[in-house]
Amino acid sequence: MTIESNLQLSYPMPGGGRLKFSFQLSLPGRGITAVTGPSGAGKTTLLRCLAGLERSTGRLSVNGRLWQDDHFFLPTHRRPLGYVFQEARLFPHLTVSQNLAYGTKRGTRRRGGGGAASLDLSHFLTILGINHLLERRPENLSGGERQRVALARALAAGPEVLLLDEPLAALDQSRKEEIMPYLESLRELTLPVIYVSHARDEIERLADTLVTLAGPGCPAQVNSAQSLGLQHGHGPQGKEAVAA
């Protein structure tokens, strides 16, 4: 299970103009791949392009199935992915269990042939510790609880790849500490996890593979991301951040 990507992304910069960069990478089929870099480097844009929430040119295939190329674009709702937003984005008119069911009902239609592991939802609900929250509405949850529910909801849809966009950014330190173990347990999933963050401590604890994007500042092409760091279990332990 892998992600093969060769994307050209562009997005508007605060001072005007557009920042273009290429992302050419093969990512492993399991474990947590952290995408890091300074603010404005395009980390969130990259994630959104992988999800199809934003357009980019180039080729992207996941688990052998084409998600986009120059002649084809699979829309977001057909991509078997899970996405955790920074602000959770739970549906306020539904209870927690209804939010979870939202993904389960629709997620199965998306899967291609590529043997995505069907996750044992009840197992994960227990791991994420949200069983007691099922009948609550999102407005009655703390920030940390909301993110855990958002994570459970994304997983409930049976994704083949999980994308997380700075999920801890909106939380205070104690809530972050509370959620970290749950995020670490994502390593045990049989699907790739892409985790965007600029926080060093999160990267150090979570990353099996590290992708560093160069910062903005140069107009026109900023070159490919470098994938460094070490795959979990191979070679010397320790994760290196690459200064761009």
Place this chain on the structure above:
Amino acid sequence: MLTSEDLSAIRLSVELATTTTCFTLLLGAPLAWWLSRGETWGRRFFGAVVTMPMVLPPTVLGFYLLVFLGPNGPLGRLFGALGLRLLPFTFSGLVVASVIFTLPFVVQPLQNAFEALGESPLEAAATLGAGPVDAFMTVILPQARPAFLTAAVMGFAHTIGEFGVVLMIGGNIPEVTRVLSMQIYVYVEGLEYGRAHVLAAGLVVFSIATMLALQFLKPEREKPKRGRP
């Protein structure tokens, strides 16, 4: 206290308002949705066209509809060619005029609600496998329910109050197009102030009730949430 003409006028007004409200909601919801999705040239143009009746004098709108739908107008000739009865001076003509005139009052609250919801819920729904129509029905509509009620109340109340458009296109024909506002006018013209009072006072009560209803439908102000920070 109410004559049979009064009852007939009330019946016509209620029928007109109900029919208009249904049609404007059916047309207005997709239109408001489309308008809320961005600021392209096309959207700005259609937005202006849809809301134009808000500033156009009602008699002007009524007049041009009369011309357009009449025997010498483009639509009128089409109707004639198809063997259909012409719309002016019929209840159906009233509905057409009323829908055009009331549409902006229904589209606006809906468009505002859709814009307030923004892209976020739709993106979240898409990542969970919901296509655009699915996302609209299951995520946007339920959250826009207060706006729909407001739009319905506005549409209904606005239609009840119509005069100029209805007079022009309807011709004030008793039992057919003489709605409530017309009946009051007829009484005043005939110096039957007593009868006019009965209907007018009734409309005042109705208007106050409508405004009260809208107050209850306003979105709640931020109450302290029960969740922990």
